[in-house]
Amino acid sequence: MEVDEGSDSKDFITELSDDIVAMILCLLPIKYAVVTGSVCKKWRFLWRNLRKLNFDGTGDLTRISRDWRLLNRKRQMYVYQVNDVIGSYNHPMVEELRIHFDLDNDHRTLIDGWLKFAVKKKVETIELYFVDNEHHTRFLTTYNYNFPLSLSHRNDAVVEIPSLKKLYLKNVNVTEEILEQFLTNSPHLETISIHGSGYLTKIRVSGRPLNLKHFEIDECPMMSSIHLSDFDLVSFVYKGQPMNLNLANLPNLRKLICSFIL
Amino acid sequence: MLKNLNSKHIQRFSYKYLPQFPISPNSPKLGFSRSQIANYRSNFPTTIMSSSKTIVLRSSDGETFEVDEAVAVESQTIKHMIEDGCADTSIPLPNVTSKILSKVIEYCKKHVETPNADEKVAEEDLKSFDADFVKVDQSTLFDLILAANYLNIKSLLDLTCQTVADMIKGKTPEEIRKTFNIKNDFTPEEEEEVRRENAWAFE
Numbered sequence: 001m002e003v004d005e006g007s008d009s010k011d012f013i014t015e016l017s018d019d020i021v022a023m024i025l026c027l028l029p030i031k032y033a034v035v036t037g038s039v040c041k042k043w044r045f046l047w048r049n050l051r052k053l054n055f056d057g058t059g060d061l062t063r064i065s066r067d068w069r070l071l072n073r074k075r076q077m078y079v080y081q082v083n084d085v086i087g088s089y090n091h092p093m094v095e096e097l098r099i100h101f102d103l104d105n106d107h108r109t110l111i112d113g114w115l116k117f118a119v120k121k122k123v124e125t126i127e128l129y130f131v132d133n134e135h136h137t138r139f140l141t142t143y144n145y146n147f148p149l150s151l152s153h154r155n156d157a158v159v160e161i162p163s164l165k166k167l168y169l170k171n172v173n174v175t176e177e178i179l180e181q182f183l184t185n186s187p188h189l190e191t192i193s194i195h196g197s198g199y200l201t202k203i204r205v206s207g208r209p210l211n212l213k214h215f216e217i218d219e220c221p222m223m224s225s226i227h228l229s230d231f232d233l234v235s236f237v238y239k240g241q242p243m244n245l246n247l248a249n250l251p252n253l254r255k256l257i258c259s260f261i262l
Numbered sequence: 263m264l265k266n267l268n269s270k271h272i273q274r275f276s277y278k279y280l281p282q283f284p285i286s287p288n289s290p291k292l293g294f295s296r297s298q299i300a301n302y303r304s305n306f307p308t309t310i311m312s313s314s315k316t317i318v319l320r321s322s323d324g325e326t327f328e329v330d331e332a333v334a335v336e337s338q339t340i341k342h343m344i345e346d347g348c349a350d351t352s353i354p355l356p357n358v359t360s361k362i363l364s365k366v367i368e369y370c371k372k373h374v375e376t377p378n379a380d381e382k383v384a385e386e387d388l389k390s391f392d393a394d395f396v397k398v399d400q401s402t403l404f405d406l407i408l409a410a411n412y413l414n415i416k417s418l419l420d421l422t423c424q425t426v427a428d429m430i431k432g433k434t435p436e437e438i439r440k441t442f443n444i445k446n447d448f449t450p451e452e453e454e455e456v457r458r459e460n461a462w463a464f465e
Contacts, residue, residue, distance in 0.1 A: 009443045010401070010443060011442060011443040011444050011445065012400050012401055012404045012442070012443075013400075013404065013426070013442040013444065014442075014444055015404075016404060016407070016408070020407060020408070020411060020423075023419070023423050024423045024426045024427050024430070025427070025430075027420075027423055027424050027427035028427050028430060028431055029431075031463050032430065032431045032432060032463075034460045034462075034463035035430075035433070035434065035435055035438070035460075035463055035464070036430060036435075036438065037456055037459075037460055038435040038448075038453065038456045038457055038460065039435045039438050039439055039444055039446075040439070040444050040445065040446060040447050040448070041447050041448060041452075044456060077462060080462055081462050081463070084462065
């Protein structure tokens with residue numbers, strides 16, 4: 001269909017280079033980016049090689065919250081779309097992988113697979129938000145997906161994501177051992193945000209050269225003590241039950257927010 | 263419980279390299295206001311401050327714009343040119359017209375001059391400025407994207423790209439074509455094939 005009504009009906013957007021259109025498509029949840037593949041020949045495959053994979057399921061989560069019977073079907077579709085995009089991904093790198101949907105430990109095999117794909121593609125940002133429409137942390141953390149203890153190319157019990165810079169987890173269980181592995185094996189890791197994890201009781205990060213700048217712990221029900229000292233932390237945010245907090249020698253600390261919920 | 267957290271250990275501070283608070287990955291880069299710079303100066307007398315001077319930018323159609331260095335270096339491209347010593351007289355920007363350059367400068371000025379956006383009022387003010395800034399016709403919007411890309415101004419690029427993304431989000435292919443006046447160059451068979459490949463997106 002051609003519209004020819006004068007100067008303001010010119011097509012400006014297809015003149016943009018593929019790089020720039022890719023930048024724009026990265027800002028869309030994948031589901032909307034895929035639709036652009038049907039618009040014109042030039043855009044047919046652009047969405048398939050976006051470096052930032054944002055599987056944002058908030059639309060479906062809203063629908064599910066109105067009718068719980070949709071949950072299983074929508075889950076199946078969500079998983080299908082993630083697998084489809086990952087399966088056909090050609091580019092050697094992925095900058096970001098964001099999964100935002102109501103998933104739990106029942107789906108661990110799938111999620112492990114997605115994480116392995118991301119690690120292989122040298123991912124820099126991982127966001128796993130396994131929430132429902134209300135965005136709450138789970139009351140029973142036993143249902144949470146457990147972050148796997150073997151994410152290295154050698155398949156041994158080591159979490160090794162050397163490219164990782166930012167990690168955002170919600171309703172994912174992380175053990176102290178796994179957290180320790182992140183700090184040791186991801187030298188560029190700058191941001192860690194953990195919401196609603198079971199297992200974590202004591203966190204101690206002190207006296208080593210870390211790039212960690214932003215650390216956030218939110219509603220981890222077993223948390224009893226956090227000790228952070230002698231590195232270049234810039235911001236620390238804590239929300240949860242009162243616990244033993246020790247912060248010392250953090251010369252770059254600019255932002256400190258502690259919300260103790262009694 | 264909280265020991266030795268003050269920042270007296272800073273020996274070198276330059277207001278061009280700002281501490282960032284990436285609470286969300288898309289938060290804009292914040293600028294320090296003049297009063298904050300003065301405040302830092304008085305608290306850290308031993309710090310080395312970069313001096314502020316003006317830079318002349320020349321658009322593709324020959325118009326010149328004089329801007330504070332602090333505003334000009336919002337553009338990483340210009341920042342590198344200055345650092346490499348290419349900015350003696352004026353900086354030519356052959357890819358940017360005067361119309362677009364004046365808008366870009368307006369954007370950078372506003373973002374540099376807004377006091378630390380932790381304050382609610384300042385944050386709201388900036389958001390509303392940004393929202394109005396992108397209320398332009400498509401031709402200008404895409405020129406702004408190209409300029410922000412060429413000048414490497416991340417926050418402007420994010421803002422303009424997000425605006426276009428919002429124009430695409432939730433639309434059918436036909437609606438997208440209509441919005442941007444894109445010609446459908448698929449044959450009916452091709453169109454059907456693509457739609458089948460990506461059926462899950464249309465559910």
